[in-house]
Amino acid sequence: FNAALSGAGAVENVVDWGTNDIPVTNAYFLGGFPWQVPHRYQEQAAIFQIDKVRTPTHIVTGEHDVRVPVAHSYLLERSLHVLGVQVKLIIFPGQDHPLGDNPWHEKIKIREELKWLHKYGNLCISTCNITLN
Secondary structure, eight states: OOOEEEESOOOOHHHHHHHSSOTHHHHHHHTSOTTTOHHHHHHTOGGGGGGGOOSOEEEEEETTOSSSOTHHHHHHHHHHHHTTOOEEEEEETTOOSSOTTOHHHHHHHHHHHHHHHHHHSOOOOGGGTOOOO
16 A cells, blocks of 8 residues: 555554443454453454554544544554654544544545645645645
8 A cells, every 4th residue: 555544543452442432342343351352352453463564654533532542543653653654643632533523623634634645645636626735
């Protein structure tokens, strides 16, 4: 892949189980609680495969996201940075999981994602009559 966009993505399942607002989903989809099936929590967590990532990654999240807490985005950003992968993290203040509370945040999100795709994904913006300023 030339470019990646991540929106409030969970990267570590034990932390996700312990901090999100619907922890039963992790237990359901992973077949138990972290102490019952620790191998599943690890094998399904992106953080344990992160060293394979080479794709420039743009990350967006809300500051007050309780579905996928902002710690996931910090973890992803730091890991990619340490690995030397181009990465950008945008955290929208006062926002929860959906960014719909502030229409400007949605506009900024889309603008910044298009810039990222133009820079790394070879997306031709000029033919779409879009100004990215």
